[in-house]
Amino acid sequence: MKVLNYMELKIPSKAQNESFARVAVAAFVAQLDPTLDEITEIKTAVSEAVTNSIIHAYEDKIGEIIIKGKIYENYVVEIEVIDFGKGIEDVELARQPLFTTKPDQERSGMGFTVMETFMDKLEITSEVGKGTCVKMLKAIKKRKSEGVEN
Amino acid sequence: MDFEAIIMEGTLILKIKGELDQYNADRYRLRFDMKIVSPEVQKVVIDISELSFMDSSGVGFLVGRFKTAKAFAKELVLVCNQTISTSFYQLVE
Numbered sequence: 001m002k003v004l005n006y007m008e009l010k011i012p013s014k015a016q017n018e019s020f021a022r023v024a025v026a027a028f029v030a031q032l033d034p035t036l037d038e039i040t041e042i043k044t045a046v047s048e049a050v051t052n053s054i055i056h057a058y059e060d061k062i063g064e065i066i067i068k069g070k071i072y073e074n075y076v077v078e079i080e081v082i083d084f085g086k087g088i089e090d091v092e093l094a095r096q097p098l099f100t101t102k103p104d105q106e107r108s109g110m111g112f113t114v115m116e117t118f119m120d121k122l123e124i125t126s127e128v129g130k131g132t133c134v135k136m137l138k139a140i141k142k143r144k145s146e147g148v149e150n
Numbered sequence: 151m152d153f154e155a156i157i158m159e160g161t162l163i164l165k166i167k168g169e170l171d172q173y174n175a176d177r178y179r180l181r182f183d184m185k186i187v188s189p190e191v192q193k194v195v196i197d198i199s200e201l202s203f204m205d206s207s208g209v210g211f212l213v214g215r216f217k218t219a220k221a222f223a224k225e226l227v228l229v230c231n232q233t234i235s236t237s238f239y240q241l242v243e
Binding site for chain 2: 003015016019022040043044047048051054056107108109110111112113114
C-alpha cells in the first residue's frame with residue numbers, strides 16, 4: 001500500500017500528554033473527513049495505547065513515547081504507539097479482556113480490548129526490557145471525492 | 151475535566167464535564183471518595199451526560215467509585231445519555 005501522508009510525534013510519558021496525543025492524532029486523521037464516531041473510536045484507541053505506555057511500560061519513571069501516523073490509499077489509517085519501557089511478558093494474556101497486572105489501581109483491564117474493538121486491526125510486538133509497539137489500522141469510510149490525493 | 155457537587159436531602163450529585171481519562175481519574179479519585187464517604191450522604195448520583203470523552207481508565211474510575219459507595223453501604227446511580235459511544239457500553243457489558 002502506498003503511503004500518502006505521515007506524521008510522527010515524540011512525547012514524554014506524562015499523563016497530561018494523553019489528551020494531547022489523542023487530539024493530535026484526531027487532527028491528523030481529520031483530513032480524511034471521518035465521522036464523529038470514527039474520530040471518537042480512534043481517539044479512544046490512541047488514549048488506551050498511550051495510557052498503557054505511561055502506566056505499564058514506564059511505571060514510575062518518565063520515558064519517551066513515539067506516535068506515528070500514516071495514511072494509505074483507500075482511506076486506511078495506521079497508528080503506531082511505541083515505547084522503550086519494560087515490555088509485555090505474555091502478549092496473548094495481556095490481550096485478554098479484563099486481564100490486568102494492576103487490579104489494585106482500578107485498572108479495568110480493557111485497554112487492548114478497546115483498541116481491538118474500535119480499530120480494524122491490532123498488532124502488538126513487545127520485548128521484555130526493550131519496549132512495546134502497538135500498531136493499529138482502521139479504514140475510514142469514504143465520504144467525499146476530494147481530500148487526500150490518491 | 152471539571153465537576154459540580156451538590157448535596158440535596160442526603161443525595162450527593164456529582165456532575166462530571168469534559169474528558170475522563172487516566173490523568174483526570176488520578177486527579178479526582180480522592181476528591182470524589184471524600185465526598186461519597188461523607189456521613190451526610192446516603193445516596194450518590196454520578197452524572198456523566200456531559201462527558202465529551204471517556205476511555206477504559208474512565209470506566210475503571212467509575213467502577214472504583216461504585217466500590218467506594220458499596221463499601222460504605224451507599225447506593226450509587228449513574229446518569230448518562232447517548233453522547234458517549236454506545237459501543238463502549240456494549241463492550242463493558
